[in-house]
Amino acid sequence: MKISVIGCGYLGAVHAACMASLGHDVIGVDIDADKVAVLNRGDVPFFEPGLEQILQQSLASGRLRFAVAPATDELVDVDVHFVTVGTPQSATSGAADLSFVNSAFDMIEAAVKSSTKKPVVVGKSTVPVGTAHALAKRIAPLGLTLVWNPEFLRESFAVEDTLRPDRLVYGLSDDPAHAVHGQSVLDEIYASMLAAGIPRLVMNYPTAELVKVAANSFLATKISFINAMAELCEATGGDVVELAHALGHDVRIGNRFLSAGVGFGGGCLPKDIRAFVSRAEELGVEDAVGFLREVDEINQRRRDRVVDLSFAALGGAVAGKKITVLGAAFKPNSDDIRDSPALDVALRLHEHGAQVTVTDPEALGAVEKRLPQLRTQVETMAALKGADLVLLLTEWDEYKNLDPAVVRGIVAHPKIIDGRNVLDAQAWKAAGWGYRGLGRH
Numbered sequence: 001m002k003i004s005v006i007g008c009g010y011l012g013a014v015h016a017a018c019m020a021s022l023g024h025d026v027i028g029v030d031i032d033a034d035k036v037a038v039l040n041r042g043d044v045p046f047f048e049p050g051l052e053q054i055l056q057q058s059l060a061s062g063r064l065r066f067a068v069a070p071a072t073d074e075l076v077d078v079d080v081h082f083v084t085v086g087t088p089q090s091a092t093s094g095a096a097d098l099s100f101v102n103s104a105f106d107m108i109e110a111a112v113k114s115s116t117k118k119p120v121v122v123g124k125s126t127v128p129v130g131t132a133h134a135l136a137k138r139i140a141p142l143g144l145t146l147v148w149n150p151e152f153l154r155e156s157f158a159v160e161d162t163l164r165p166d167r168l169v170y171g172l173s174d175d176p177a178h179a180v181h182g183q184s185v186l187d188e189i190y191a192s193m194l195a196a197g198i199p200r201l202v203m204n205y206p207t208a209e210l211v212k213v214a215a216n217s218f219l220a221t222k223i224s225f226i227n228a229m230a231e232l233c234e235a236t237g238g239d240v241v242e243l244a245h246a247l248g249h250d251v252r253i254g255n256r257f258l259s260a261g262v263g264f265g266g267g268c269l270p271k272d273i274r275a276f277v278s279r280a281e282e283l284g285v286e287d288a289v290g291f292l293r294e295v296d297e298i299n300q301r302r303r304d305r306v307v308d309l310s311f312a313a314l315g316g317a318v319a320g321k322k323i324t325v326l327g328a329a330f331k332p333n334s335d336d337i338r339d340s341p342a343l344d345v346a347l348r349l350h351e352h353g354a355q356v357t358v359t360d361p362e363a364l365g366a367v368e369k370r371l372p373q374l375r376t377q378v379e380t381m382a383a384l385k386g387a388d389l390v391l392l393l394t395e396w397d398e399y400k401n402l403d404p405a406v407v408r409g410i411v412a413h414p415k416i417i418d419g420r421n422v423l424d425a426q427a428w429k430a431a432g433w434g435y436r437g438l439g440r441h
């Protein structure tokens with residue numbers, strides 16, 4: 001099939017490369033000319049394990065190329081358009097900004113008007129419930145079918161999650177002819193994945209849109225739940241790591257996404273729960289998801305807690321003190337710093353006058369670009385030199401495996417706050433460190 005993938009960020013670039021690897025002829029389109037050039041060279045403009053190999057193989061096969069939007073000529077001959085643009089949080093409220101989605105549909109309309117083909121449009125972006133219905137109405141006069149096919153990939157496992165997802169969700173039109181057509185075209189695209197036994201779940205548009213935001217809301221709630229328990233542990237002398245471990249033995253609860261710490265960040269969970277609340281308000285059902293405001297607040301409080309603990313560890317004042325922050329990305333194995341808890345904490349301490357040095361194996365380029373006021377140092381040991389306080393805020397393996405005795409010889413004062421509860425507290429204490437986890441004593 002001839003496929004376009006409109007929007008080549010974390011989701012689109014991976015989707016384009018993976019669809020080409022399945023044997024489709026793919027054109028990826030993006031407004032960022034630099035990104036298009038980088039992708040066409042076979043380089044990945046962000047850190048995503050495994051993507052470079054599949055991208056280069058797909059480019060070499062001749063089945064994948066990238067073009068600068070609007071690329072109308074390139075889109076004319078396409079059978080299926082995937083819309084994979086971002087839906088960031090609006091600058092003025094918690095709602096999602098749909099301007100990129102609308103421009104993608106503008107591009108599709110322009111291409112269709114100069115073509116004899118009637119392509120299927122497949123929406124993958126995370127959108128407020130009701131969007132698919134409105135977009136389907138918009139393209140109906142052109143005779144186009146819309147399918148809403150949300151994406152559940154995790155950054156740092158993006159290739160695996162795209163080629164071997166837990167499930168494929170198809171949100172189909174209420175119009176039976178459009179529904180049958182959309183389903184059969186998507187079945188053809190994903191034929192090899194379906195043959196491999198990946199479950200395909202068919203539903204209407206609003207349900208498909210809700211699956212996506214409900215999944216991210218559930219994950220965010222699970223993290224904030226255990227972080228709320230961390231607050232209780234702090235007030236009572238409990239240990240949230242042991243608590244989570246014990247809870248996880250109940251298979252109904254499970255232990256995944258039950259790691260307490262500085263909380264969730266990234267380009268998805270925080271903005272998706274806010275957009276969900278905002279959409280529920282518009283629909284007059286805000287009470288149904290009012291708890292997500294609490295989820296957000298618990299999450300923000302964890303960042304406050306690390307800042308407070310830093311003040312306490314440094315005798316009540318951080319001005320002039322050397323603080324080393326281990327990790328800048330919102331999670332390990334990623335260079336994404338969107339709404340990163342680590343950087344939020346680093347920035348706040350910097351604003352309080354601390355001499356903050358941030359280190360990260362992959363994300364420092366992004367930090368230097370977006371937060372030039374922060375001092376960066378890529379070498380972990382150099383970053384730790386002379387520190388009055390160390391904060392571990394993104395759990396890269398390199399930081400988890402640090403030898404407390406070795407690091408003790410480098411810092412000025414052996415004090416560490418383990419914002420991800422990943423270090424062996426006893427080993428660090430035994431090596432002479434003042435160790436604080438979150439929700440642990």
Ligand code: UGA
Binds near residue numbers: 265
């Ligand atoms: C998330 C979802 O996990 C994906 O299923 C979804 O497709 C994606 O958003 C999206 O909407 O595109 P991602 O943002 O890549 O994926 O990151 P996660 O692995 O979910 O982690 C989110 C944050 O939660 C990170 O900051 C992580 O450190 C934090 N986290 C995760 C915890 O604090 N505790 C945990 O137990 C797990």
